[in-house]
Amino acid sequence: MKIECDNLLSFLTDELEEKEKIAFREHLMNCPECAREYDQMTEAWKSLKWDFEEIAPPDTLKSDVMNFVLEGANENPVRKVKKWSRFFSRQFTPVTSGLFLATLVLAIILFYSNMQLKKELLATDRPVKVETTFSLQPADQTAVNMKTAGAAYILQQGHEKSLVVQIQNLPALQESEVYQVWLLNNGERTNGGTFKPDEAGTGSLTYKLPANDRFNQIGITKEPDPNGTQPRGIKIVGSS
Amino acid sequence: MIVPVVRFQKLFGEGLQVRLKEKLDQELMALVIKKHRPALEELYDRYIKLIYGFVIKFTNGNEEKTKEIVQLVFLKLWTTKSSFSPEKGNFVNWLLTVTRNVCVDYVRKDSIHVQNNQQIGMSQSIDIQDPNNDIENGLINSEITKAKNKLSKPQKRLIDLLYWKGYSLTEIAKIENEPIGTIKSRLHQSLKQLKKYLEVGDL
Numbered sequence: 001m002k003i004e005c006d007n008l009l010s011f012l013t014d015e016l017e018e019k020e021k022i023a024f025r026e027h028l029m030n031c032p033e034c035a036r037e038y039d040q041m042t043e044a045w046k047s048l049k050w051d052f053e054e055i056a057p058p059d060t061l062k063s064d065v066m067n068f069v070l071e072g073a074n075e076n077p078v079r080k081v082k083k084w085s086r087f088f089s090r091q092f093t094p095v096t097s098g099l100f101l102a103t104l105v106l107a108i109i110l111f112y113s114n115m116q117l118k119k120e121l122l123a124t125d126r127p128v129k130v131e132t133t134f135s136l137q138p139a140d141q142t143a144v145n146m147k148t149a150g151a152a153y154i155l156q157q158g159h160e161k162s163l164v165v166q167i168q169n170l171p172a173l174q175e176s177e178v179y180q181v182w183l184l185n186n187g188e189r190t191n192g193g194t195f196k197p198d199e200a201g202t203g204s205l206t207y208k209l210p211a212n213d214r215f216n217q218i219g220i221t222k223e224p225d226p227n228g229t230q231p232r233g234i235k236i237v238g239s240s
Numbered sequence: 241m242i243v244p245v246v247r248f249q250k251l252f253g254e255g256l257q258v259r260l261k262e263k264l265d266q267e268l269m270a271l272v273i274k275k276h277r278p279a280l281e282e283l284y285d286r287y288i289k290l291i292y293g294f295v296i297k298f299t300n301g302n303e304e305k306t307k308e309i310v311q312l313v314f315l316k317l318w319t320t321k322s323s324f325s326p327e328k329g330n331f332v333n334w335l336l337t338v339t340r341n342v343c344v345d346y347v348r349k350d351s352i353h354v355q356n357n358q359q360i361g362m363s364q365s366i367d368i369q370d371p372n373n374d375i376e377n378g379l380i381n382s383e384i385t386k387a388k389n390k391l392s393k394p395q396k397r398l399i400d401l402l403y404w405k406g407y408s409l410t411e412i413a414k415i416e417n418e419p420i421g422t423i424k425s426r427l428h429q430s431l432k433q434l435k436k437y438l439e440v441g442d443l
Binding site for chain 2: 014015065
């Protein structure tokens with residue numbers, strides 16, 4: 001009799017560890033004596049399960065069991081989440097997790113602004129290209145003595161787009177008044193920046209355009225203040 | 241418009257119930273694996289008396305524990321990944337094996353079980369209710385019960401502690417204050433004799 005044979009009854013009563021079980025199954029195939037004993041004893045062991053009588057359960061049991069089964073099956077994922085959150089709360093106190101989060105947010109912000117800066121630096125190395133030119137004429141063509149005129153350019157440098165406006169002979173403004181540039185796209189007007197001309201009436205503006213900004217016309221109005229989102233004053237010049 | 245739809249569902253529902261009742265156990269189990277709730281209910285209706293009877297004997301008549309274990313048995317059927325296949329033998333045998341495994345896991349997790357270990361002394365009886373304790377009335381209807389009753393008292397006690405109380409051989413050696421070798425050879429003898437009595441009973 002080998003040492004393994006000693007495990008026969010523990011194997012039968014399912015008391016072995018998984019490793020020992022596998023080892024004993026192998027042993028069973030190589031030890032005719034154990035195999036014979038096992039066959040004889042399993043029969044009796046398995047018949048033990050019939051040593052009871054059928055009993056009708058309480059009527060309420062069925063709904064209790066069904067509810068338990070369906071709730072239990074649904075609860076499992078929640079338990080998993082709870083287990084993870086418990087794992088994390090064991091790793092971090094509230095203070096350290098707060099500090100950790102703050103550091104994480106700061107790192108993301110720094111990373112993002114760094115990327116933006118890099119992009120801009122990269123752009124300044126690129127040549128500036130004039131993409132579109134608008135010729136600006138006085139809005140009131142009947143005013144003969146109105147010599148106001150200028151041009152606007154859309155400049156492209158890398159991915160950056162900017163609008164440059166230059167106008168001569170603009171009428172002088174009151175204290176709070178400004179000229180405001182409007183970008184027109186199918187009748188929709190969006191702000192393109194405000195400026196004040198010099199004493200000679202020469203005005204100039206550089207406005208950084210949003211990446212996807214589309215427009216096909218430009219208009220410039222005289223505004224009572226620089227805070228308008230829609231034109232309030234009269235139109236001075238515009239692209240044809 | 242609503243009435244015909246309802247009637248259709250009713251017919252369909254009843255049809256399904258009838259079909260479930262006609263299904264084989266393994267077909268029901270295959271549906272249960274696919275999370276088919278009516279199939280689980282059908283299995284319940286078919287075998288609850290069996291499972292309940294088994295578990296209530298294992299818990300020695302404790303209805304509260306029996307309810308908890310029965311719930312765990314059906315949860316196991318509902319969530320098991322290894323489905324039953326006819327190669328594993330008779331479905332009811334498999335079902336009772338699953339039931340006993342849940343029972344044993346339940347009492348082993350229960351720390352009270354460990355305390356009981358120390359409480360059960362050699363002299364104490366273990367109160368296992370056999371289905372046919374009224375032998376005088378001659379109401380024995382189970383072959384195994386009959387065979388078991390022919391065993392000696394220590395043999396019967398060993399089988400009950402092992403099979404119906406879920407103690408391990410080592411635990412029983414401690415409870416009985418006997419060497420593990422003695423317990424093992426007693427089990428060996430008990431099972432051999434049981435087999436013999438069962439065979440004689442067959443004649």
